[in-house]
Amino acid sequence: MRSRFSAFGVGDAGYLLRTWHPSTRPPGVDLGGGLRWTRLEVLETTGGSAFHTEGTVRFRAHYVERGEAGHMEEHSRFARHGGDWVYVGAV
Template identity: 75%
Template sequence: MPRTCLCGLPATYQDCCGRLHRGEGAAATAEQLMRSRFSAFGVGDEGYLLRTWHPAARPARVDLDKKVRWVRLEVLESTGGSVVHTEGTVRFRAHYLDRGRPGEMEEHSRFVRLDGRWVYAGAL
């Protein structure tokens, strides 16, 4: 496991996204959920990704490419998604290495509260 959390916050993986992945808490904001999902891609936690995906858009499985290593996250913008909202968006840039070659992908994601928990509802 990574010593520092992949999500970019100044905490260890175990104390940050790891506790969410283990089910010891839930994301309080849409941004926290997005960060924890990025970390889940990084550590290969397919179960967490599926659990935090809106059922209407959730795939049957996530095919994680073991040759892609997620290395850094930049949160570019977020709207709504706080503890008082029911919807929010987060625009981010994710950096990775694909077979040793650097790359990045950018997405503007939508999140909603479902049964009191934040879930990923898809890209805008």
Template identity: 75%
Template sequence: MSPRSCLCGLPASYQDCCGKLHRGEAVATTAEQLMRSRFTAFGVGDAAYLLRTWHPASRSARLDLDKRVRWTRLEILETTGGSVVHTEGTVRFRAHYVDRGRPGEMEEHSRFVRLDGRWVYAGAM
């Protein structure tokens, strides 16, 4: 990841983009922003952030990230709801990775809800 661009794909540095959310200096204002920050958390190995932003009803007690997988790029394919005025939203995305030298991708349609005023990941649809 270059210091000029965040892994989430937005044109800001990690420190000024997803890093702020990971450090707790800001919160996601939209479901898409939370999705982007969660993808980046996978990329930088921040399991604590992933657990903090996962709905408690579906969250695992712990999360072990595979260090052999390197997340490389995120494509947002579609969003519904999830804005500053919504309480629910979905994000369909494609995440690109390299696993032991082999490129791959996964696609998911994720659901997000507001819990105590903050966006959280509620699971795959």
């Protein structure tokens, strides 16, 4: 989760696509739009250990857009794919 937030922050669309589950991965990611991601709060997690194949992360991501602070929240589902944790989608 944290690495994907960082990828949004630096505009690394390739990393975001590589860490997205193939069953839900879009053909591309548009990182334009003028958002500057500033902080991530992980609010809750389930699963996600070395013994799990699925997990969830509830988070709040803070941003600045046109000088105005804002945030978005999501409860995300992750799964192991090829041994790596990948984003599946919102719960």
